[in-house]
Amino acid sequence: xxxxxxxxxxxxxxxxxxxxxxxxxxxxxxxxxxxxxxxxxxxxxxxxxxxxxxxxxxxxxxxxxxxxxxxxxxxxxxxxxxxxxxxxxxxxxxxxxxxxxxxxxxxxxxxxxxxxxxxxxxxxxxxxxxxxxxxxxxxxxxxxxxxxxxxxxxxxxxxxxxxxxxxxxxxxxxxxxxxxxxxxxxxxxxxxxxxxxxxxxxxxxxxxxxxxxxxxxxxxxxxxxxxxxxxxxxxxxxxxxxxxxxxxxxxxxxxxxxxxxxxxxxxxxxxxxxxxxxxxxxxxx
Numbered sequence: 197x198x199x200x201x202x203x204x205x206x207x208x209x210x211x212x213x214x215x216x217x218x219x220x221x222x223x224x225x226x227x228x229x230x231x232x233x234x235x236x237x238x239x240x241x242x243x244x245x246x247x248x249x250x251x252x253x254x255x256x257x258x259x260x261x262x263x264x265x266x267x268x269x270x271x272x273x274x275x276x277x278x279x280x281x282x283x284x285x286x287x288x289x290x291x292x293x294x295x296x297x298x299x300x301x302x303x304x305x306x307x308x309x310x311x312x313x314x315x316x317x318x319x320x321x322x323x324x325x326x327x328x329x330x331x332x333x334x335x336x337x338x339x340x341x342x343x344x345x346x347x348x349x350x351x352x353x354x355x356x357x358x359x360x361x362x363x364x365x366x367x368x369x370x371x372x373x374x375x376x377x378x379x380x381x382x383x384x385x386x387x388x389x390x391x392x393x394x395x396x397x398x399x400x401x402x403x404x405x406x407x408x409x410x411x412x413x414x415x416x417x418x419x420x421x422x423x424x425x426x427x428x429x430x431x432x433x434x435x436x437x438x439x440x441x442x443x444x445x446x447x448x449x450x451x452x453x454x455x456x457x458x459x460x461x462x463x464x465x466x467x468x469x470x471x472x473x474x475x476x477x478x479x480x481x
Contacts, residue, residue, distance in 0.1 A: 206249045212257055212336065212363060218250055220338040220359055225250045227361065229258075229273045230306040232299070233315055258310075258363060267368045272310025272361075277301065279309060290375035290394060291367070294325050297379055310362045313346075323350070324410040324418055325377055325394035326367070334364040350418070372396040372406070374480065376473055380465060390414065391465070395473040402481060404431045409473065411466055413456055419466075421450040434478035438471065 207225075209215040219225060225248040228234075234243050252258055258273035261282065268286065270279060276295050284292040298304060298312065298321055312322055313333070323346070331346040337359040343366075348354045356362065374397040381390030392412040398405045407428050410420040424446040428435075438444050447470070451463045458466070 204245045204247055204249045206251055208251050208254050210254050212255060212361075215250060215252065215255060215361065216336060216338040216359075219361060222248045222250070223359060224248070227252060229253070229308045229311050230275070232303055232307045233311055265369075267366045270309055270365045270367070272313075272363050272365065273308045274310075276304040276307050276309060276312070280304070288372070288375055290325055290377040290396060291329070293377040294322055294392075294394070297321065297377070309365055313365065314356065314362055321392060321412070323416075324392050324412040324420075325396075327418060327420075328394055328396050328408045328410055329367050329370065331368075332366045333362055334366075335360045336363045337361065370396075371398045371400075372408075374399055374477055376476070378469060380469070391462070393466075393469045395470075397473075397477055399433060399477060399480060402433050404428060404433055404435070404477065407477075409470060415456070417456050419450075419456060419458075421447055424450065433481055435474060436478075438474060 204226075207218055209218055219227070224246055226234075226246050228249050229252045234245075252273050255273065258271040259275075259278075260269075260271045261274055261279065262269045263282075263286065268282075276298060279287070280292065280295055287295070295304075295309075299307065309322075313326075327347050327350075332343050333346060333349055334341060334343055335349075335356060337357070341363075344354065349356075374395075376393070376395040378393040378395075379390060380393070391414075393409070394411075395407075395409045397407040408420075408425055410418055412418055424443065427443045427446060447467065448463075451458055451466060
């Protein structure tokens with residue numbers, strides 16, 4: 197025990213119902229899964245812990261990974277390396293690369309998908325891609341549950357409410373046969389200047405039937421231009437001279453007027469990454 201500080205009491209629920217009952221009676225408890233959030237940015241020699249800790253490692257339901265006909269369902273406490281073990285053919289290239297880019301192999305043995313989603317500082321790693329994939333979350337509390345779209349979850353008033361726990365993540369299977377995930381900068385040493393790019397597109401018989409892309413910034417905000425994506429969807433490939441097309445103004449205008457403060461250098465990076473992905477689509481023909 198640390199001097200002048202009593203050791204916390206640790207509870208080990210074995211079912212989700214037990215967890216929700218405990219959390220209702222002790223709403224100030226720390227929900228402990230992988231523990232990586234606690235250590236991030238710590239300045240003290242010992243971490244400051246609350247009086248009560250609810251350990252989630254014994255709840256098998258929260259670590260389960262299931263595959264159905266329409267979606268991949270991942271328990272909130274599934275370790276990131278366990279998810280990678282499913283394989284790239286199931287996760288698809290972008291999601292596989294995004295998860296693999298998080299920290300080190302040793303940390304991924306501890307870190308969970310639910311912890312990454314609930315983290316206050318890591319949203320730009322997976323959120324840009326998961327929002328494009330129409331990911332849904334199950335939030336449960338004692339006496340009730342609800343499913344919510346990840347994009348809506350990011351709105352503070354719509355996200356986790358008192359007493360709620362993230363229990364399951366559903367990622368729909370889709371027909372996006374072209375995907376990419378790219379990080380510019382170093383998330384570890386230069387977090388504030390790094391950006392994450394997520395691209396997905398569906399090409400059917402030389403037609404760009406659907407295209408989506410988003411960027412994650414260090415302040416946890418997500419940049420996406422839906423009307424630009426909609427204007428490109430349905431175009432026949434290859435697409436050349438896009439920068440001269442009036443449609444391209446929708447992207448450049450959004451980059452200049454967006455609430456996120458984007459420097460000219462970053463705007464060039466974003467435009468360059470998008471055009472690079474478009475060239476990749478042209479090359480698939």
